[in-house]
Every structure is written in structure tokens, then in C-alpha cells.
Amino acid sequence: MRKINLEKTLGLLVLICVLAALTNRPAYAQIDPSGEWAPRFHEDQPERIPGPELGDYLGLPVNDAARLRADSWDATLLELPENQCRPHPSDYAWRGPAQLRIWKEIDRESQKLVAYHTHISWQAPEQTIWMDGRPQPPDYTPHTWQGFSTGKWEGDILAVTTTHLKEGWIRRNGVPRSDKATISTHIMRHGNYLTVAVIIYDPVYLSEPFIRTTDYFLDPQQEIAPYPCEPVIEVERPAGVVPNHLPGTNPFLLEFPANYGIPPEAARGGPETMYPEYRGKLATMKTLPKPAKRVPYN
Secondary structure: OHHHHHHHHHHHHHHHHHHHHHHHOOOOOOOOOOEEEEEEOOOOHHHHOOOOOOOOOOOOOEOHHHHHHHHHOOHHHHHOHHHHOOOOOHHHHOOOOOOEEEEEEEOOOOOOEEEEEEEEOOOOOEEEEEOOOOOOOOOOOOOEOOOEEEEEEEOOEEEEEEEOEOOEEEEOOOEEEOOOOEEEEEEEEEOOEEEEEEEEEOOOOEOOOEEEEEEEEEOOOOOOOOOOOOOOOOOOOOOOOOOOOOOOOOOOOOHHHHHHOOOHHHHOOOHHHHOOOHHHHHOOOOOOOOOOOOOOOO
């Protein structure tokens, strides 16, 4: 009888050890996104590299408040010293000239995953994605460019929720994203490819959530240089002058629809412009006459 009880006890101890080992290891489906990642610009290249056209809000679920902010925006705002070294916020940084590094932070005692960290080349922003189950901070916590991010695994997808962001932008032509937005980011690795899907929920400037994806390719030999930035006065302006366009005075808003034969109403964006069914409505809308082509002067 004592021998049987001893065997049962040993068997129970072995089972406990196995269960403890399984509890402390990550799920089999998890795929580590760590590495050096080079951006692929085949998706939305004109918007990401040369930059979007002024007045192009097509495909964005913006509301009237967002349109007013974007219509008032002037590109010379970027010349102001306070804007020269401003990094892309974490929800937009994936879209920029972004050589990307991802690495994980491991607790030395428990060997458990604490966080993932990201570093992006342009302006060198770094985001921390906490993986240790800590709660979101209270609403009065200061907002930053990278925000506060927590992550969890959904199968083999790293799902990240980000709050406490400073006001940023959805498109680099003045379309804003408010500091009340919540960002849902899904990081998906498929071998040597990394896809990052970002969903923006903004109760201030968006009528519906906005989603976009960005792709990267694994580049183990990638080197990311430092990005020192020092603001200077590029253009002398009187104190307190901020470049802007008052409502109804922006002369550039019709250039985009005129140059590309797009109905001006469509260029104003809105939720319905995101969907394929909108093409049928486009066919019934009037466009502007195309401007005359400029002839080079010899």
C-alpha cells in the first residue's frame, strides 16, 4: 500500500512540474516579431514618400471638424522651431521613412516577457508595449507622442492597445487625430515579412474607425543611424505668428480634384468614400475642368 501511495505521490509531483513548466512558457502559436525590419513602400507610396496632395481627404472617414482643421492647415507650419523635431506619433510612425527595430525585454529572475520595444529611424521615437498585464493609467496621466501601450497575444498576432497620445495626424496634409483617440495595432509576422495593421478610433475627428496596413521585410544587416535634431529659425516671423488659412481662404483645396479628375465632393472624404460601393456614386458626380498644362520655357 505504501509503495502504491509513493508512486501516486511521485506521479502527482511530476504532473505538477510539467504543468508549471507549461504555465511559464508562451503559447506555441506566438511568433516573436523581434528583429531588424526594412519598410516596403509599394503600398500608398505617393502618400508616404513625396507626400499627400493638399485637400485630399478621399478614403478617410473624417467629419466636419476634421475638414475644418485640415482646410486651415498650412505647410509652412513645419518651419516653426517647435515643429521641426516633432516625431511621428506611434500610430503614424509605421508609415514614415521607418527603418524599424523591435526587441523584447525579459525579466532576469523569472525569464518572463515584460515588454516589447520599438525604435524607428526618423526622429528616433521609441515605443514600449507592456506585456506584463499592467492596467492602463488614469485619464489625467500626461500624454506623449508614443502614448501608453499594452499588448496581448491573439493566436499568433500581437494585439496592442494605445492610449494617452498627444494630438497627431492621420495624413500629412493637415488631417488631424485627436488626443482622445484609442489605437488598436495588430503586429503579424509571416516568416521574413511583418505586417502592421493600425485601427484608429477617434471620437473627435472620425465618424468611423480608420484602418491601414504597413509592410516590412526582415533585414538582419540593417544599420539604423542616430537621428540628432536641433531646431533653428528657418524663416523670420513676427512673434506669435502661426501660418494658417482662415475658413474659405485656402487657395489650394481644388488643385487635387482638378488635376486628377475627381469630383470635389469626393475629395472632401467621409465614411462612404472608404467603400467600393462609392464608385457608383462617383460616376454620377461632376468634376472640375482640368487645368491647362504648363509648357516649359526654353
